[in-house]
Amino acid sequence: MPAARAHAAALLLALALVLGGCKRQYAIGDHVLVAWEGNVYPAEVIEVLGPTKFKIHYQGYDDIWDEVVPRDRIRGLVEGNVVHPPPPPKVRSKGLQASQTNVYKIGDRVRVEWHGQMYPAVVTGIVGQERYRIHYDGYGSEWDETVGLSRIQAK
Template sequence: MTMKVSGSALLLCLTLTLGACKRQYAVGDRVLVDWEGSVYPAKILEAVSPTKYKVNFEGYDAVWDEVVSRDRIRGIAEGNVVHPEPPPKVRAKALQAAQTNLYKVGDRVRVDFHGQMYTAVITAIVGQERYRIHYEGYGPEWDETVGLSRIQPK
């Protein structure tokens, strides 16, 4: 006995099959991850299981590394990604650090970017001697988090 399958039934079957397959991510992938209600770029450090990955949120210290489920990963991060404001728990820790940090929000500094110095403004304190900076004359996609080793007073 031969069974005929219509084109639309075949397309539906193929769509359902492919929809059930979720992308597998690999160590080193740069991904977008839901963290505290916003989406942040992160790097996969370890595949803990087929559905869980340990990530480091770009620009944040290892203390904020987290094992996340695949549903929190929104896809591959491509190009420069504009970072949302730090989550409330990071801001709270940064407030403590701000009491003793060398620089304050609004300070103008020079930042080493691949061997060249660029003028920047401290826009946030994200930890002990860790700063979110904005390069003057450049768009927000170039903002980044840096430590003291890359900063010189202006």
């Protein structure tokens, strides 16, 4: 009987290795969903550090939040429009500190440059030093983005 158990264990191990090897490998430029601080956020793979480690950039966030994540925090590829969850508490805290000296405040009406044209928008969040989360007037939340001071004009 011990030989049968060892054989079964070996088969289970082999099956786990085969199935584990079937996981999709991500590449630089892939748009993925990543578990971060209790929510899932859209991000881009900016560096592959090995078969199970990736450096990612969270879409709409400052580069200071880029991080190396293990494969198991990536929930899959982004498909369609993704509504961004609210920023994690540590991001909001940093934004609150920045809000003391930033030019714009939450609720300010602004015009934002997008692909060479100016669009009316409202500041909906502060995510860092002169980095703002904005919502474009007349567009869905899937168009919300984080922009720097260089793309904003006072309305």
